[in-house]
Amino acid sequence: MFQIGVFLKPIVGVVMIKRGSRSKAWQGPRLPVLIACLGLILVVSILLMGENSEKPNSSYGLVKQKWNSFDSSVQLNPTVELRNGTDVIWQIPDSPKAVLFLAHGCNGRAVHFWDRSPNCPNCIGLPEERLLVLHALSRGFAVITISSAGRCWTLGEERLVVREIIRWWVERHKLEKLPLVALGASSGGYFVSALAKGLRFSSIALMIAEGLFDQMDIPEDYPPTLFVHMPKDSYRQRKIGEFLEVLRNKGIDVAEIECMEFPLSRNFFIDRIPGLEQANSTKLFELFQEKGFIDENGYMRSDGRRTRWKEALRESNAIFLNKNLVHHVQEELNLAFAYHEMTSLPSEQIFKWFETHMS
Numbered sequence: 001m002f003q004i005g006v007f008l009k010p011i012v013g014v015v016m017i018k019r020g021s022r023s024k025a026w027q028g029p030r031l032p033v034l035i036a037c038l039g040l041i042l043v044v045s046i047l048l049m050g051e052n053s054e055k056p057n058s059s060y061g062l063v064k065q066k067w068n069s070f071d072s073s074v075q076l077n078p079t080v081e082l083r084n085g086t087d088v089i090w091q092i093p094d095s096p097k098a099v100l101f102l103a104h105g106c107n108g109r110a111v112h113f114w115d116r117s118p119n120c121p122n123c124i125g126l127p128e129e130r131l132l133v134l135h136a137l138s139r140g141f142a143v144i145t146i147s148s149a150g151r152c153w154t155l156g157e158e159r160l161v162v163r164e165i166i167r168w169w170v171e172r173h174k175l176e177k178l179p180l181v182a183l184g185a186s187s188g189g190y191f192v193s194a195l196a197k198g199l200r201f202s203s204i205a206l207m208i209a210e211g212l213f214d215q216m217d218i219p220e221d222y223p224p225t226l227f228v229h230m231p232k233d234s235y236r237q238r239k240i241g242e243f244l245e246v247l248r249n250k251g252i253d254v255a256e257i258e259c260m261e262f263p264l265s266r267n268f269f270i271d272r273i274p275g276l277e278q279a280n281s282t283k284l285f286e287l288f289q290e291k292g293f294i295d296e297n298g299y300m301r302s303d304g305r306r307t308r309w310k311e312a313l314r315e316s317n318a319i320f321l322n323k324n325l326v327h328h329v330q331e332e333l334n335l336a337f338a339y340h341e342m343t344s345l346p347s348e349q350i351f352k353w354f355e356t357h358m359s
């Protein structure tokens, strides 16, 4: 069976980073964290713009989203179920207007999307995953997350199982009339690109994944497709460029959002990770400086997975990171390096994409 895995290609030597192209605004000390996803807008709608139209001006959106931005307005309160041997974790807001299926990447699980709570004692609430869910709920999307059977998603029977689980769940909660959308990251992105042939999505978002468009016949009614990617991964960027063209030529609405690196700061970890204290966030940042894991401007020199930060933490005498939060920190480091990671930073644009493709 074909397993959709792979994905972190070895980063050989120095990854070229085009510093010159970064907007000045980013480096201002008063703009601490921030975003990094520029909506290379969009749409392609051959209908609207014609084939030779130029790319609209890209612009940087500035986002300063903290982990507790939704504190009072939206609460995570999921239901956990077992179905067809896998866990299905979901939540339906009052008066839902659409349904979102979220597909994790390799090594991901449904429990990563939700905070630990009495309803879900095994939930882990990774920073990007949980923010995606909170954004979805706050905009009236019912959210369903499912764990892959193995480490990564597979394209054989698993596709049918997941399709059936989604249909069963939608029907049971009488949500059939609502638009159904999907967002998959990495392995989940490939999976969603294939799932879209058997399940009627009103639109999809493929994150850090080019999809399987060179391995399938693409029907004319294939859903509008948004690619959210990290151009530092140049191989994937090239494939996405090709597939944008392929889909566009079939008359399918497509768009891309490019997510760029951004610098760490003293408050970075505490801003993004629930349960961390200020002092610990600062100490972590200082450790990164001291060890040279970040450059003088705060940018990660390498992918988080390739940075020996856990060893450095162990060697330093002060233990200032609870081991339950190692995964969380790792994710944010990968995000800041912007090579291959789940991201909630362009949530605004992603949900706009879904919302404008619902008829």
Ligand SMILES: *[C@@H]1O[C@H](CO)[C@@H](O)[C@H](O)[C@H]1NC(C)=O
Pocket: 083, 084, 160, 161, 164
């Ligand atoms: C999933 O589980 C349901 C209920 O247990 C069962 O009826 C269905 O056949 C299963 N589907 C697959 C594809 O295994």
Ligand SMILES: *[C@@H]1O[C@H](CO)[C@@H](O)[C@H](O)[C@H]1NC(C)=O
Pocket: 275, 276, 277, 280, 318, 319, 320, 321, 322, 323, 325
């Ligand atoms: C913060 O650091 C202290 C020690 O300095 C440690 O006891 C605590 O577990 C840390 N908190 C977290 C959430 O990592």
